[in-house]
Amino acid sequence: MIKYIKYISLFFTALLFSNGAFAAQEAETEAKEEFNVVETIFSHIGDAYEYHITEINGHPISVPLPVIVRSEERGWFIFCSNKVAHGETYEGFHIAKGGSHDGKIVELNAAGEEVRPFDLSITRNVFALLLSCTILIIIFVPMGCWYKKNPYGVPSKGHNMLEAVILYLDADILEPALGSNKTRFAPYLLTVFFFILINNLMGLIPIFPFGANLTGNISVTMVLALFTYLITNVFGSREYWKDVLWPDVPTFLKAPIPLMPLIEIISTLTKPIALMIRLFANIFAGHMIILVLICLIFIFSAAMGVAVGAGVSVVSIAFSLFMYCLELLVAFIQAYVFTMLSAIFIGLAHEGNEK
């Protein structure tokens, strides 16, 4: 076991330095163009049409991804993102620079304005999403089949580890929050937990198939929160709806102006919105801090010379190593918190003990 921990920590350290190293190469090439911190950070945190890996002598090395767009006038187009990667125009599409559609694929309409087509491209985040879903299915479907076949068998090491996590969730979240209804909602909550966890962890690995900051993207957390919101309300009991629409308050607060029902309806919305923002902000901020710490090296070397930058790099890397460990912790905590709060919301609405 200790051997494995050694390998894992070595792996992470190596990744961290490679991260620093590629940033350094980037800085060398961009040193003359003036190092743009904001652009660097947001391009790492945000979405992109390709997987940027590094840049050697001004030539970017990246993995292109498919672009799928539907122009309102001309229909569907599918092409490879390297055709538009460096400011080229392909079939009338190019990547906008600046403006309200910065970094997105746009086309020119009749008036010569940049407008966005309907964009279903496999971007970096979509790629990570599909990859994580595939990994989860590859891990859990054979595991489920194995468990079904051998309910009293001895699980392998990997299955045992996952089973420990599942048992912990079962005892700590599902059982207290849902009680006897847990078999009904356990599939959703377990899926959410492992989905968030694997994407948090994949987001921390800064090389090609990973590092996409998926759970730090508000679209993703919004959909997850939407699922929780739908399940909470679709499976809400009669008491739950009574509490929302006709709460136990003096009548003048409910009619003729439905003041309390309005507040209750808003409160049902605030819960999933809080879920959405909590996960998004935690992961987003974590990635941002690490990137800022790495960028500090180049800010200092640009402002005060390479020697100072080298000195700062020691501190920066130490801090970002610390942040990586913290993020590793946050990856688990946020997955746990999202699952636990979802379970509590669903449990309260389902039992009708909402208060």
Added chain:
Amino acid sequence: MNLFLPESGLVIWMLVAFSILFFVLAKFAWPGIMQSITKRQEHIADSLRKADEAVKTLESLQEKGNKIIAEAQAEQVKMVQETKELNQKMIAEAKAKAESEAAKIIEAANEQIKRDKEDAIKELRQEVAALSIEMAEKVLKKELADKKAQSNYVSSLLSSMEKNTPAS
């Protein structure tokens, strides 16, 4: 800032991918895992309870066995004692019976002896009477010849008889 605005393409992909993931895992992964975990938990709880019961049964059986052994020992001791008592009683009874029998036999013998003795005395008396009568006849025959001598003799006989006759 478009970082804080949801992106329609990603939202659609996420909806589709997460729904598929959810249905696949909900159908093929979680029920199997959860059921088997529950089954195993029940199995372990059941086995522990059974083991407990087995230990209890064993203990009660041991107790019962010990009790049976103790009872058997007590019975044995009692039986031996009873046998001994019976033995002694039988011996005592036999002795008493033998003694009483012996006493009876001795008594009967004594009585027989007494009776025989009486008979003998009676016979002797008859014999003596017959002898006396015979003797008297002879004397009488002889003496009847000599009248004077006869009377003398009778008187002398009588006197001697008075002296010699036993008291009875």
